[in-house]
Amino acid sequence: MxxxxxxxxxxxxxxxxxxxxxxxxxxxxxxxxxxxxxxxxxxxxxxxxxxxxxxxxxxxxxxxxxxxxxxxxxxxxxxxxxxxxxxxxxxxxxxxxxxxxxxxxxxxxxxxxxxxxxxxxxxxxxxxxxxxxxxxxxxxxxxxxxxxxxxxxxxxxxxxxxxxxxxxxxxxxxxxxxxxxxxxxxxxxxxxxxxxxxxxxxxxxxxxxxxxxxxxxxxxxxxxxxxxxVVPTHDTASAVVGVPIQINRPWAYLSSGTWSLLGVERDRPIDTLEAMRCNYTNEWGAYGTYRFLKNIMGMWMIQEVRRELGEEHSYAELTELASLVPAYRSLVPCNAARFLSPKRMILEMQRFCQESGQPVPMSPGELARCIFDSLALTYYNAMQELNRLHGQVIEVLHIVGGGSQNALLCQLTADVLEIEVQAGPSESTALGNIAVQMISSKVLPSLQEARRCIAHAFPPVVYMPQGMPDRESVLQRWQQVQDVTTQ
Structure with missing residues (x-):
């Protein structure tokens, strides 16, 4: 069939x-x-x-x-x-x-x-x-x-x-x-x-x-x-099956949708106290694997901002407006509980920036830029932890899912993490779902061959680090933003 x-x-x-x-x-x-x-x-x-x-x-x-x-x-x-x-x-x-x-x-x-x-x-x-x-x-x-x-x-x-x-x-x-x-x-x-x-x-x-x-x-x-x-019914598990791996270098994935899930595919869990304190999880994957990953708030924040703005801007337009705003002007701790399900996302972001002494984002472009900059820096923190816990320095990050189409965020991520980013496919979850069906039906012989087919049909877009002005200053400000959250 x-x-x-x-x-x-x-x-x-x-x-x-x-x-x-x-x-x-x-x-x-x-x-x-x-x-x-x-x-x-x-x-x-x-x-x-x-x-x-x-x-x-x-x-x-x-x-x-x-x-x-x-x-x-x-x-x-x-x-x-x-x-x-x-x-x-x-x-x-x-x-x-x-x-x-x-x-x-x-x-x-x-x-x-x-x-x-x-x-x-x-x-x-x-x-x-x-x-x-x-x-x-x-x-x-x-x-x-x-x-x-x-x-x-x-x-x-x-x-x-x-x-x-x-x-x-x-x-x-x-x-x-x-x-x-x-x-x-x-x-x-x-x-x-x-x-x-x-x-x-x-x-x-x-x-x-x-x-x-x-x-x-x-x-x-x-x-x-x-x-x-029976496919991997957790969408992230299917998305990881759909990652188009074609390299022998250490790699990680970032499944970017309503949530961002950053992690690695392993054949055994890491269930240490340090992993627990860093809030990493060991979700089970297809074919005897584990998804050692961290949950990050993801595109939920921009989805809510767009909804509150009356959906007058497309996501592409919000990204374009964000690209015109100075980088790292206002930052928010994406994973803070206050952003999980606020009554009004825009107001919650503005309140945090005011409380932490930062410029308050007002325009659609400023709000979007705040989210994208903050997400990239959140990915940075998670990658630092992942390298330490996994015991291997990641050289390539595969961004899959809808967020892989956001060129601004992909480039910010490459710059902040200082590693190569390969973006796409956007439909990795559906592709992983289908790959398991094809393997079970003997249309494809293995997961490796399924990933080769996905890479051939949907070649990823490559983003190389382009440098990050005032890197140390930005990272210091980012640490101060997180310190406000823990006070």
């Missing part, structure tokens, strides 16, 4: 992408694109999971109308968010969005019962207040005890298509409930939440076949004959 469809859904948009391989050339085309966002109801933030299911069906209908009669199909989304199912297999609750405020004090409450050090030693997963561990703790045991199954968002979308329940391993690792040594759910952490292991489905590896779409669904909506392949 040489038709493959990736359902790739991020925090701000989703897409249905088709691919095929002909004469060694990978061909990709977008069939359907749709918006995604959380909504506020009764003081909480929720995903519209039924809308996402409907958009998947709509995309598959369009695929058939465009001549795809049979294909493989894989689904990836963001991590940590989940669906509770009752005994009848029906959804019990709206699906909380990870930016919901209900978990703000949960880590401190949970760690009164078990230390942060023990949890990290068990799981190798960084502490973030929206991790599934903390979200489930926020429910309370009575509500959780009524759940027959707990599925992460992509697992649930597979379930809606197939009727089969599973927990895919790369995404399951982000729950902070899997034991990094045993490779299974940790009994102590389940006990802390008063959960049973049988409330989770069996763990599935990327590359396994799940079966066909439900016949009734196919007939009712006139869908293609789709064989479901």
């Amino acid at each position: 040489n038709q493959h469809i990736a359902i790739d859904i991020g925090a701000s948009s989703g897409r249905v992408v088709a691919a095929s391989l002909a004469a060694g050339q990978l061909h990709l085309r977008e069939i359907h694109r749709f918006k995604n966002d959380f909504t506020e109801k009764d003081g909480h933030m929720y995903w519209d999971i039924e809308y996402l299911s409907q958009e998947i069906v709509k995309g598959l209908q369009l695929a058939k109308q465009q001549g795809i009669e049979a294909c493989t199909l894989g689904i990836d989304t963001w991590a940590v968010d989940y669906v509770l199912l009752d005994d009848a297999g029906s959804r019990m609750h709206e699906v909380y969005a990870y930016r919901d405020h209900r978990t703000e004090d949960v880590p401190d409450r949970l760690h009164q019962r078990i230390s942060r050090e023990i949890v990290y030693a068990k799981t190798g997963i960084q502490e973030q207040r929206f991790n599934t561990l903390y979200q489930l703790f926020a429910h309370g045991p009575n509500e959780l005890s009524r759940a027959s199954s707990i599925l992460l968002v992509p697992d649930y979308l597979y379930y809606r298509l197939s009727g089969r329940r599973m927990n895919e391993r790369t995404n399951a690792s982000t729950t902070q409930l899997l034991n990094v040594k045993t490779g299974d759910f940790d009994e102590d952490l389940l006990g802390l939440l008063q959960l049973r292991k049988d409330q989770f489905a069996s763990l599935q590896e990327p590359g396994e076949f799940l079966g066909s779409i439900l016949p009734d669904l196919v007939h009712a909506h006139r869908l293609p004959d789709c064989q479901l392949v």
Whole structure:
């Protein structure tokens, strides 16, 4: 079978992408694109999971109308968010969005019962207040005890298509409930939440076949004959599969979307106390790998600024306006909790700059420049830590995902990090999703060959360091900005 469809859904948009391989050339085309966002109801933030299911069906209908009669199909989304199912297999609750405020004090409450050090030693997963561990703790045991199954968002979308329940391993690792040594759910952490292991489905590896779409669904909506392949359902895991590695030098990746994930691909975790203190995580990847990475706020900030400006400027226009503003004029600590889900992002940025004695960004260009400069400097900090923890000096950074199209940010990153940056492809997540389908279908023989095909079809844009005026002064000011955050 040489038709493959990736359902790739991020925090701000989703897409249905088709691919095929002909004469060694990978061909990709977008069939359907749709918006995604959380909504506020009764003081909480929720995903519209039924809308996402409907958009998947709509995309598959369009695929058939465009001549795809049979294909493989894989689904990836963001991590940590989940669906509770009752005994009848029906959804019990709206699906909380990870930016919901209900978990703000949960880590401190949970760690009164078990230390942060023990949890990290068990799981190798960084502490973030929206991790599934903390979200489930926020429910309370009575509500959780009524759940027959707990599925992460992509697992649930597979379930809606197939009727089969599973927990895919790369995404399951982000729950902070899997034991990094045993490779299974940790009994102590389940006990802390008063959960049973049988409330989770069996763990599935990327590359396994799940079966066909439900016949009734196919007939009712006139869908293609789709064989479901379990891909790396965590979008970052798929994005890393889609990194076009063609070098023998030490490399790292930066998956740049709503979040920026900077890390390396390893065959074993780094679960030391120093890694924990630096807030690095060991998420599981495809084919027995680990993604040792750090979460950075990413393009969320510019997405929010654009939204608050009434979307009167495109992202390309905001980048162009930013390029006209003096560099490193105003800086903000992107990973500070105040920027995770503020009511008004622009006002929060302006308040921080005023509090820290910096020029207050006012114009669209100044706001965008503040974000891009601050992101590049945040990448610098993370890379310094990564080189030390990984024990190898990174020489090439691959930036993939939507942020790879931002030439200003890519050049800033090369300049600040003083290393070569290779940018692209922007659709690395969909490509990684499809690569696993092709390997499972024996269209491609290996991950190495899949990455070669991706590099050939989507050659990256190379950015070399061009120097950074007043480097030491900028880094000193950046340290002062971070010191303000910790006071």
